[in-house]
Amino acid sequence: MNYIDLFAGAGGLSEGFIREGFNPIAHVEMNKEAADTLKTRLAFHYLNDSNKVSKYYSYLKSEISRDELWNSIPEEIISSVINSEITKKTIENIFDTIDEQLGSKKVDAIIGGPPCQAYSLVGRSRDPNRMSGDKRNYLFRHYAEFLVRYKPKYFVFENVLGLLTAGNKKYLNEMLSLFEEIGYSADYKVLNAEEYGVLQRRRRVIIIGRKGKTKFEFPELETIENHWQVKKDLFADLPNLLPGQEMNIAKYTKKINQYQQAMETRNGIDFTTQHITRQHNERDLEIYSIAIDKWLNKKERLKYNDLPKRLQSHNNTEAFLDRYKVVDPLGHSHTVVAHISKDGHYYIYPDAKQIRSISVREAARIQSFPDDYFFEGGRTAAFKQIGNAVPPLMAQALAVTLKELL
Template sequence: MNYIDLFAGAGGLSEGFIQQGFNPIAHVEMNKEASDTLRTRLVFHHLKNVGNTEHYLKYLKQKISREELWKTAPQEIIDSVLNNEITSKSIENIFVTIDEQLYKKKVDVIIGGPPCQAYSLVGRSRDPNKMEGDKRNYLFRYYAQFLVKYKPKYFVFENVLGLLTAGNQVYLKEMLSLFGEIGYAVDYKILNAEDYGVLQKRRRVVIIGRKGKAKFEFPVLEKMENKWQIKKDILTDLPVLVPGQEMNIANYTTKKLNSYQLATKCRNGIDYTTQHITRMHNERDLEIYSIAIDKWLNNQERLKYTDLPKRLQTHNNVAAFLDRYKVVDPLGHSHTVVAHISKDGHYYIYPDKNQIRSISVREAARIQSFPDDYFFEGGRTSAFKQIGNAVPPLMAEKIAAATKYFLLNG
């Protein structure tokens, strides 16, 4: 079951497919740090498959360099990640490189979703032109060229909810029409990550296509009962942090795994995780965070910017984005993690007066359902951006399981 991942990001969608036994032929990603994350993860899977993850664990503990780690895998695994932007000028060269990777194999599935800013409701609200004319609106046309070239039996296309309304649906309608014209029957659904074990309110549009003209219906995905809570199930076994603290190796505070960790295999059999690092905050922000935490924990009220004392208000705009400070709900599921978390932590405040700070890289990764041995290259800011842009691996695995069923059962 071979696949190509386009606009692959840090590999959240790909991770779900690998967990279901799919074989990656190529990943195409324009961001250098995300491409490096993909390479490191592919090396991990190679070492796991050959029964020797010792070098990967040495890398996590910074005992060997990344170059030394990568040399433990065949060079074709490193080369299978194409750090390229997909454009009209680059696409033919990308095809040539992928063809070299195929070695006469066929491509069964193409997965991925173009960058979401062009369809994002927030992106449109912040852009004076409402994203009209943005070249990213039409990246799906390049996606279609890959379908024409490799003729996979199925494809999986993921994007933000705004796709359904962007440009008065002109992009969605053109997209579905184009997929039909090149020979794919398609259907789409809005998926909620919470239904698949992710402790996050995250809804996304997923389009699945099947080669041929026969009518295709979106599969029923296996759901997980999700009564888990953010704080007790995915935060409390990580060490206490103060703002600006970096734990490159974080030993768990509990040895016993809870039901969430057992069900999702979040903890991977080693007694530590990595990248438990958080940003520094100034005194003003810490005071605002404290007020926000009090309001939420005591009254389940969200802080409005206009509620703050005047001395803490530094923004001139007091009519929009009044919820720019937001506490993660400790007793429920998090609000959506987005790439803006790389800019500041105001929207992702840790829910505890004893740790007044924004969440760490590892905490964000857990909220996105990345396993604890997943390492994000490029430093803290890049890691946050990669995590915020990702497809939650747990949801991805359910999509992959349905795709696998289709492939194996005709």
């Protein structure tokens, strides 16, 4: 089952497909750090399948360099990650590189979703033109060019909820018409990551298309009962952190629990990486403390205009009043987005004894990335990649279904 991943990001969608036995022919990703993360993850899968995974762990512990890691696997695996923006100018070169990787093999599926800012409700609310002139609105046309060239039996297209309303449904309707025009019957559904074991309220539009004229209906995906809690089941075994503290290697403080075992969060080793958090100034720490107290003791969210005047630095007290948000310890987290790379105000750790925003590893766990997943490029780049990703557990549910269809 060969696939190509377009707009691949850090590989959350791909991870779910690889777990289900799919074989990546190529990943196309414009961001350098995310492309490096993909190479490192492909190195993990190769070494894991070859019973040489200890080499990967040596890299995580900084015992060998990244070049040494990458050089220890076949060159064609590293070069299957194409670090390029998909544009009119670059598309032919990308095709050439994929053709080389493909050889005589056929492509069974194309997966991926173009950058979502152009369709996102937040993006539109912040843009005076409501993103109407944004070239990213039409990246789906490039996606369609890959379908025309490689003729996969199926495709999976992921995007934000805003796609359903952007341009008064204009983009969604245009997409479905274009897919039909090039020979694919497609259907879409809004999936909620919580139904697939992810401890996060995250809803996304998924379009699945099948080659041929026969009407395609979105298949039923297998869901699971998700009664687990963020603090008890997801965070409990990670060491306490101070703001600005970096644990590049973090030893677990508790045994593996039922959730971590069922969802393969922990991987049989006694440590994880990138348990690092950002530094906060005194003002923010005081605000975090108020927000934590309100949420843990009264189940109330902090509204910006309720803060004492001395703590308010924004003049705007009418809009974006929920600038500070504590992750719910007894339920599931709110949606992790790429803005987490700018500041941690929206992702405050739910504990009065640890007043800080969540760490890179905690954000990765909320997105259901396994603990041996390493994000290249440093803390800010890691947060951005995690916020933009498709949760691997939701991706895996899609892969299970696609495997049955194939």
